[in-house]
Amino acid sequence: xxxxxxxxxxxxxxxxxxxxxxxxxxxxxxxxxxxxxxxxxxxxxxxxxxxxxxxxxxxxxxxxxxxxxxxxxxxxxxxxxxxxxxxxxxxxxxxxxxxxxxxxxxxxxxxxxxxxxxxxxxxxxxxxxxxxxxxxx
Numbered sequence: 001x002x003x004x005x006x007x008x009x010x011x012x013x014x015x016x017x018x019x020x021x022x023x024x025x026x027x028x029x030x031x032x033x034x035x036x037x038x039x040x041x042x043x044x045x046x047x048x049x050x051x052x053x054x055x056x057x058x059x060x061x062x063x064x065x066x067x068x069x070x071x072x073x074x075x076x077x078x079x080x081x082x083x084x085x086x087x088x089x090x091x092x093x094x095x096x097x098x099x100x101x102x103x104x105x106x107x108x109x110x111x112x113x114x115x116x117x118x119x120x121x122x123x124x125x126x127x128x129x130x131x132x133x134x135x136x137x
Contacts, residue, residue: 019131022134023052023072024074032076032091052077056072062110064113067127069131
Protein backbone atom coordinates (compact mmCIF):
# COMPACT_ATOMS: atom_id res chain seq x y z
CA UNK A 1 0.00 0.00 0.00
CA UNK A 2 1.27 3.44 -0.84
CA UNK A 3 1.70 5.93 1.97
CA UNK A 4 -0.22 9.17 1.71
CA UNK A 5 1.80 12.30 1.04
CA UNK A 6 -0.69 14.60 2.80
CA UNK A 7 0.78 16.82 5.53
CA UNK A 8 -1.38 15.17 8.20
CA UNK A 9 -0.36 11.65 7.11
CA UNK A 10 3.29 12.70 7.19
CA UNK A 11 3.05 14.22 10.66
CA UNK A 12 1.21 11.15 11.98
CA UNK A 13 4.09 9.05 10.67
CA UNK A 14 6.49 11.27 12.65
CA UNK A 15 4.28 10.99 15.74
CA UNK A 16 4.35 7.19 15.41
CA UNK A 17 8.16 7.26 15.32
CA UNK A 18 8.26 9.48 18.42
CA UNK A 19 5.85 7.16 20.24
CA UNK A 20 8.13 4.23 19.43
CA UNK A 21 11.17 6.05 20.82
CA UNK A 22 9.30 7.03 24.00
CA UNK A 23 8.13 3.44 24.46
CA UNK A 24 11.70 2.16 24.02
CA UNK A 25 12.80 4.53 26.80
CA UNK A 26 9.90 3.48 29.03
CA UNK A 27 9.59 -0.26 28.33
CA UNK A 28 13.10 -1.16 27.16
CA UNK A 29 12.08 -4.19 25.11
CA UNK A 30 9.00 -6.11 24.02
CA UNK A 31 6.63 -6.12 26.99
CA UNK A 32 5.39 -9.58 26.00
CA UNK A 33 8.82 -10.97 26.92
CA UNK A 34 7.63 -10.66 30.54
CA UNK A 35 4.93 -13.25 29.87
CA UNK A 36 6.33 -16.74 29.13
CA UNK A 37 2.93 -17.93 27.89
CA UNK A 38 3.21 -15.58 24.88
CA UNK A 39 6.32 -17.31 23.52
CA UNK A 40 9.65 -15.92 22.39
CA UNK A 41 10.12 -12.60 20.68
CA UNK A 42 10.90 -12.52 16.99
CA UNK A 43 11.36 -10.43 13.92
CA UNK A 44 14.91 -9.22 13.57
CA UNK A 45 16.83 -6.85 11.34
CA UNK A 46 19.74 -8.16 9.28
CA UNK A 47 22.12 -7.10 12.07
CA UNK A 48 20.18 -9.29 14.54
CA UNK A 49 18.50 -6.41 16.37
CA UNK A 50 14.92 -7.07 17.47
CA UNK A 51 12.32 -5.09 15.50
CA UNK A 52 10.30 -3.12 18.05
CA UNK A 53 7.03 -1.33 17.35
CA UNK A 54 4.63 0.88 19.28
CA UNK A 55 1.23 -0.82 19.48
CA UNK A 56 -1.74 1.46 20.09
CA UNK A 57 -4.09 -0.28 22.54
CA UNK A 58 -6.93 1.92 21.31
CA UNK A 59 -7.58 1.99 17.58
CA UNK A 60 -5.32 4.31 15.59
CA UNK A 61 -8.42 5.65 13.88
CA UNK A 62 -9.29 7.58 17.04
CA UNK A 63 -7.54 10.92 16.74
CA UNK A 64 -7.97 11.81 20.41
CA UNK A 65 -5.73 8.98 21.61
CA UNK A 66 -3.35 8.51 18.68
CA UNK A 67 -0.51 10.58 20.15
CA UNK A 68 -0.78 9.43 23.78
CA UNK A 69 2.19 7.23 24.79
CA UNK A 70 0.30 6.02 27.87
CA UNK A 71 -2.15 4.20 25.60
CA UNK A 72 0.31 1.88 23.93
CA UNK A 73 3.03 -0.66 24.53
CA UNK A 74 6.31 -1.66 22.95
CA UNK A 75 6.19 -5.05 21.24
CA UNK A 76 8.33 -7.03 18.83
CA UNK A 77 7.21 -7.78 15.29
CA UNK A 78 6.23 -11.38 16.12
CA UNK A 79 3.95 -10.40 18.98
CA UNK A 80 2.49 -7.41 17.13
CA UNK A 81 1.70 -9.08 13.82
CA UNK A 82 1.24 -12.74 14.66
CA UNK A 83 0.54 -13.38 18.32
CA UNK A 84 -1.96 -10.51 18.59
CA UNK A 85 -4.02 -11.92 15.68
CA UNK A 86 -3.78 -15.55 16.83
CA UNK A 87 -4.50 -14.93 20.52
CA UNK A 88 -6.24 -11.55 20.83
CA UNK A 89 -7.69 -12.13 24.30
CA UNK A 90 -4.42 -13.35 25.77
CA UNK A 91 -2.56 -10.46 24.12
CA UNK A 92 -5.03 -7.96 25.57
CA UNK A 93 -4.80 -9.56 29.03
CA UNK A 94 -1.00 -9.31 29.04
CA UNK A 95 -1.03 -5.76 27.65
CA UNK A 96 -3.51 -4.54 30.28
CA UNK A 97 -1.55 -6.26 33.03
CA UNK A 98 1.63 -4.61 31.78
CA UNK A 99 0.29 -1.04 31.67
CA UNK A 100 -1.08 -1.13 35.22
CA UNK A 101 -4.34 0.04 36.76
CA UNK A 102 -3.96 3.78 36.19
CA UNK A 103 -3.17 3.53 32.46
CA UNK A 104 -5.76 0.74 32.03
CA UNK A 105 -8.44 2.98 33.57
CA UNK A 106 -7.47 5.75 31.12
CA UNK A 107 -7.60 3.26 28.23
CA UNK A 108 -11.10 2.10 29.18
CA UNK A 109 -12.32 5.71 29.46
CA UNK A 110 -10.87 6.57 26.03
CA UNK A 111 -12.44 3.48 24.47
CA UNK A 112 -15.86 4.47 25.86
CA UNK A 113 -15.61 7.94 24.28
CA UNK A 114 -17.09 7.57 20.82
CA UNK A 115 -17.28 11.25 19.92
CA UNK A 116 -15.48 12.17 16.70
CA UNK A 117 -12.64 14.60 17.26
CA UNK A 118 -11.57 16.59 14.22
CA UNK A 119 -7.95 17.60 14.32
CA UNK A 120 -6.28 20.13 12.07
CA UNK A 121 -2.69 20.11 10.93
CA UNK A 122 -1.83 22.61 13.68
CA UNK A 123 -3.39 20.26 16.29
CA UNK A 124 -1.20 17.42 15.04
CA UNK A 125 1.84 19.71 15.09
CA UNK A 126 1.14 20.45 18.76
CA UNK A 127 1.00 16.72 19.50
CA UNK A 128 4.31 16.21 17.68
CA UNK A 129 5.94 19.12 19.54
CA UNK A 130 4.76 17.76 22.90
CA UNK A 131 6.12 14.29 22.18
CA UNK A 132 9.43 15.73 20.97
CA UNK A 133 9.80 17.72 24.18
CA UNK A 134 8.92 14.66 26.27
CA UNK A 135 11.56 12.62 24.44
CA UNK A 136 14.26 15.21 25.01
CA UNK A 137 13.70 15.44 28.78
